[in-house]
Amino acid sequence: MKIERREFLKLGAAVAVGLGGGMTLDVLTKAKPAAAETTTDAVGTKVSSKALHAKRWAMVIDASKFKTEADFRRVEEACVKAHNIPDFGPDSKHQIKWTWEEPFTRTFYGVDDPYLPEAIKKENFPVMCNHCENPPCVRVCPTQATFKRPDGIVGMDYHRCIGCRFCMAACPFGARSFNFVDPRPHIKDINPDFPTRTKGVVEKCNFCMERLDQGLMPVCVEASNGAMFFGDLDDPTSDVRKILDTHYAIRRKPELGTGPSVFYLVGGGGAGA
Amino acid sequence: MLEKALSGGKRYWTWVVFLLLLILAGFLAYMRQFEIGLGVTGMSRDVSWGLYIAQFTFLVGVAASAVMVAIPFYLHDYKNFKEIVIYGEFLAVSCVVMCILFIFVDLGQPMRIMNVILHPTPHSMMFWDMCVLFGYLVLNFVIGWTSLGAERKGFPHPHWVKVLTYIAIPWAVSIHTVTAFLYSGLPARAFWLSAIMAARFLASAFAAGPALLVIFLLVLRKVSSFKVGKEALQALAKIVAYAMIANVFFFLLEVFTAFYSRIPEDMAAFQYLFGGLDGKHNLVPFMWTAAVLALLGIALLVIPRTRKNEGVLPFAMAAVFIAAWLDKGVNLILAGFVPNPFGQVIQYAPTATELMIVVGVYAIGLLILTVLYKVVLGVREERA
Numbered sequence: 001m002k003i004e005r006r007e008f009l010k011l012g013a014a015v016a017v018g019l020g021g022g023m024t025l026d027v028l029t030k031a032k033p034a035a036a037e038t039t040t041d042a043v044g045t046k047v048s049s050k051a052l053h054a055k056r057w058a059m060v061i062d063a064s065k066f067k068t069e070a071d072f073r074r075v076e077e078a079c080v081k082a083h084n085i086p087d088f089g090p091d092s093k094h095q096i097k098w099t100w101e102e103p104f105t106r107t108f109y110g111v112d113d114p115y116l117p118e119a120i121k122k123e124n125f126p127v128m129c130n131h132c133e134n135p136p137c138v139r140v141c142p143t144q145a146t147f148k149r150p151d152g153i154v155g156m157d158y159h160r161c162i163g164c165r166f167c168m169a170a171c172p173f174g175a176r177s178f179n180f181v182d183p184r185p186h187i188k189d190i191n192p193d194f195p196t197r198t199k200g201v202v203e204k205c206n207f208c209m210e211r212l213d214q215g216l217m218p219v220c221v222e223a224s225n226g227a228m229f230f231g232d233l234d235d236p237t238s239d240v241r242k243i244l245d246t247h248y249a250i251r252r253k254p255e256l257g258t259g260p261s262v263f264y265l266v267g268g269g270g271a272g273a
Numbered sequence: 274m275l276e277k278a279l280s281g282g283k284r285y286w287t288w289v290v291f292l293l294l295l296i297l298a299g300f301l302a303y304m305r306q307f308e309i310g311l312g313v314t315g316m317s318r319d320v321s322w323g324l325y326i327a328q329f330t331f332l333v334g335v336a337a338s339a340v341m342v343a344i345p346f347y348l349h350d351y352k353n354f355k356e357i358v359i360y361g362e363f364l365a366v367s368c369v370v371m372c373i374l375f376i377f378v379d380l381g382q383p384m385r386i387m388n389v390i391l392h393p394t395p396h397s398m399m400f401w402d403m404c405v406l407f408g409y410l411v412l413n414f415v416i417g418w419t420s421l422g423a424e425r426k427g428f429p430h431p432h433w434v435k436v437l438t439y440i441a442i443p444w445a446v447s448i449h450t451v452t453a454f455l456y457s458g459l460p461a462r463a464f465w466l467s468a469i470m471a472a473r474f475l476a477s478a479f480a481a482g483p484a485l486l487v488i489f490l491l492v493l494r495k496v497s498s499f500k501v502g503k504e505a506l507q508a509l510a511k512i513v514a515y516a517m518i519a520n521v522f523f524f525l526l527e528v529f530t531a532f533y534s535r536i537p538e539d540m541a542a543f544q545y546l547f548g549g550l551d552g553k554h555n556l557v558p559f560m561w562t563a564a565v566l567a568l569l570g571i572a573l574l575v576i577p578r579t580r581k582n583e584g585v586l587p588f589a590m591a592a593v594f595i596a597a598w599l600d601k602g603v604n605l606i607l608a609g610f611v612p613n614p615f616g617q618v619i620q621y622a623p624t625a626t627e628l629m630i631v632v633g634v635y636a637i638g639l640l641i642l643t644v645l646y647k648v649v650l651g652v653r654e655e656r657a
Contacts, residue, residue: 093317102615109616110538136460142399143388162388163311163381166399168321172461174614178321178381180312199310200381256460 050215055234056133056152057207058261059218060243063125065227072101075126078223082208084196086186094180098205099128099220107264108252120267126220126228129154129175129205130252133259137167137176146202152233152261153207163200172253173260176204233261274421277651278644284496285647292640299633302626303378311381314627319619320610322379324603324631329375331481331602332368332638333406333452334474338482339365339413340445341512347438353505360493361486362417363645365445368482369410371638378630398454405447412441417645425652449474456609464542464609467530473523474601479516481597483509484590489642491587497650498657503583510586514574517593521567524600542608550611551618556604563599566592 037049066072079085079099088094105112107125131154138148145161148154168176182199190196194210197203208218221228231238236245240263243249249263281289306313316323342361345351377383394400419434450471456462457470487509490501531539544550546560570592573579579589612618623631 093315094312095318097318106615106617109612109614112616139396140398140459142394142397142403143385143392144394145388160385160388160392161382162385164376164379164399165321165381166397166455168318169456169609170459170461172614174319177318179310180314180316181310198382199312202381258460 048213048215052212052215052217054151054232054238056232056261057131057212058152058231058233058240058263059207059221060229060240060249060263060265061126062227062229062265063123064265064267065225066101066124066126071225071227072124072126074225075220075223075228076100078219079205081189082191082194082211082219083206084183084187084191084194086183087188088186096177096179096183096203098177098203099126101125102127104266108250110253111250117267123266125264127173127175127252128220128262129207130173130258130260130262131205131207132261134257136170136172136258140166140170142166149209153209154204155206155209156201156203158195158197158201158203161201163202165202167202172256172258176202178202274418274425274648274652275644277655278647280651281647289640289643292636292643295636296633296640299630299636302629302633305626306378306630307383311379313624315621315623317619317621319613319617320607320621322606322610323621324623324627325375325379327602327606328631328634329372329379330452330455330606331598332372332375333448334478334597334601335482335485336365336368336372336409336413336448337445337475337478338368338486340442341479341483341516342486342509343438343445344442345508347435348442351508353502353508356499357486357490357501357505357509359417359421359649360490360646361482362413363649364482364486364489364642365413366410366417366645367638367642369406369413370641371634372406373410374634374637378634398451398458402448402451402455405444405451409441409444409448412437412444416441421649421652425656427656446475449478456605461614462609463536463538464611465605467527469523469526473520473527476516476520476523477597477601480513480520481594481601483516484513484594484597487513487590488587488594489646491583493646493650497646498654499650506583506586507581510574510580510589513590513593514571514580517567517571517574517597520597520600521571541612545611545618546604546608553618553620555620555622556608559599559603563596563604566599567596570596 038046039049041047066075076099080087083098085096085098088096101124104116104121104123104125107127112121131152133152135146135148135154137146138144138154141147142164143160143162145157146154146167147157163178165178168178179197179199179201184190184196187196208216208220211218216222217230218228221230229239229243231240233240235241243265244263247265249265251260251263254260314323314325339361342354342358346354346358377386380386389400389403416434416437420430423430423434453471453474456465457467459465487506490499490506490509493499494501528543531543541550545553546556548554549557570589573585573589573592579585607621610619610621
């Protein structure tokens with residue numbers, strides 16, 4: 001049987017959760033009852049019963065709840081820690097960024113109207129990969145190292161990427177980073193549950209696909225104290241849809257037709273409870 | 274026939290050794306990059322492509338040298354190009370090899386390059402570019418080498434070579450079109466998002482390729498037994514003139530669209546090139562030099578008296594070639610990243626290591642060209 005690497009990775013994640021599930025030896029199964037049941041999907045991947053599923057994952061960010069620098073730092077640091085993101089210092093050309101803070105004028109470059117309310121002009125936003133519906137990065141990648149999953153998440157295969165950086169030229173959101181040098185010496189505390197990367201490959205936010213597999217929300221959402229919402233855009237009863245149905249949310253560069261899956265509530269519209 | 278490249282005078286070997294030293298220096302610089310990563314270059318998160326990809330893009334253009342001599346000779350039976358068509362083809366071979374090398378040195382994980390073939394991806398323009406470039410390399414090498422072999426034995430070209438020459442002509446158009454598509458299909462980069470990009474690529478290629486060919490033919494006239502004819506040079510000069518005029522015209526169309534529409538994103542890169550943006554103006558001198566040289570080159574080639582003066586001709590060709598290089602081998606790629614997706618102007622400057630690698634790749638190209646031209650000269654001297 002030929003297992004593609006990305007399927008193998010999915011398998012690994014599923015097995016990690018469903019220890020003792022169908023994959024492991026019978027002896028082990030008997031000795032240690034399953035923490036979570038696993039099922040097998042269409043391509044033969046073992047899936048934990050705890051895993052969260054969606055037709056299209058999406059995020060709504062209520063910028064008004066990011067009041068202080070600490071609100072941003074908490075979210076960024078949670079992401080950095082979870083994903084082994086190296087720290088090259090803020091002015092380095094080699095910076096790796098998955099989610100970070102940008103002011104209104106940069107987040108919504110092209111929309112920066114001089115007559116906007118001061119409150120909006122002064123607002124800052126967490127930015128990240130938009131997990132586009134029509135991702136240009138996926139279209140241009142010559143090896144399918146970056147790919148769109150059936151649940152809408154745009155993923156990266158760090159072992160297939162040849163480092164041509166075509167995806168970085170194609171991304172309208174500046175969401176992608178390249179490992180210009182070996183990142184490992186620059187990682188503060190290595191999280192053994194997530195891979196570190198090698199030099200010469202591109203990386204970006206992965207909507208915490210590894211956490212969704214374990215039934216957990218993305219780490220930024222968890223750390224945001226209710227400023228970020230995550231759910232299925234295709235499900236009218238999901239949190240994100242409930243907010244979008246009742247609040248005016250905007251996306252970055254909608255005119256390009258990439259269909260971002262990250263929505264912003266701007267100017268204290270408030271997503272409330 | 275390759276043995277012809279092994280016998281030469283002192284001047285020939287000095288040139289070869291000089292190129293080998295440059296290649297060695299470039300190789301050592303590349304070893305450093307291979308060890309440390311692309312961090313040794315001036316590229317960054319914001320300007321994620323630099324001189325390597327710019328040289329690749331430019332050299333795809335120079336490879337058009339072949340088709341501009343092939344069309345008049347093979348399709349229109351223009352006899353004055355009979356002797357020089359092979360020099361155009363071998364120049365194309367050397368350029369395409371350099372293109373492939375520039376892509377290779379730009380990769381973060383060069384050892385995985387075969388993934389492009391292992392996981393063929395038709396929706397990626399990079400995949401198609403690899404196909405057409407490789408095809409163009411094979412076509413030109415096979416056509417050139419086989420024709421030369423036949424010439425050596427005093428036979429006409431085999432019939433199948435004639436067929437290949439017909440295939441090579443639209444193929445040459447395809448390499449520029451697909452290379453332009455790498456850029457013109459990206460929603461993220463307003464500067465590149467232009468339907469005229471492929472036409473611009475063709476025009477600048479049809480100018481830069483033959484211009485360089487003329488320069489090399491004039492060098493051969495000085496240092497070798499091959500004395501290129503006046504008529505052939507004049508015909509090439511006219512091709513260069515028309516192509517360069519079309520190239521400048523297409524560029525001005527872009528400028529008009531951006532500045533008459535006044536769409537900020539469309540104007541930004543041009544503003545950066547011509548006057549700087551946000552107080553940053555790294556590329557301004559390059560842009561104005563290119564503009565002046567392009568107009569100077571066109572003037573020298575359009576005025577019959579200067580075009581026909583073979584003392585002026587190399588300067589006119591150099592002006593066109595350098596203008597095309599600055600436009601495509603520097604400005605087009607670098608300004609595409611300005612401003613970045615957040616509207617910031619982040620500049621790029623190559624490092625010494627990066628420049629040495631660029632020089633090394635050019636030296637490899639020149640060495641291949643030298644060897645191929647030496648073989649041609651050797652075969653023809655033997656026949657004479």
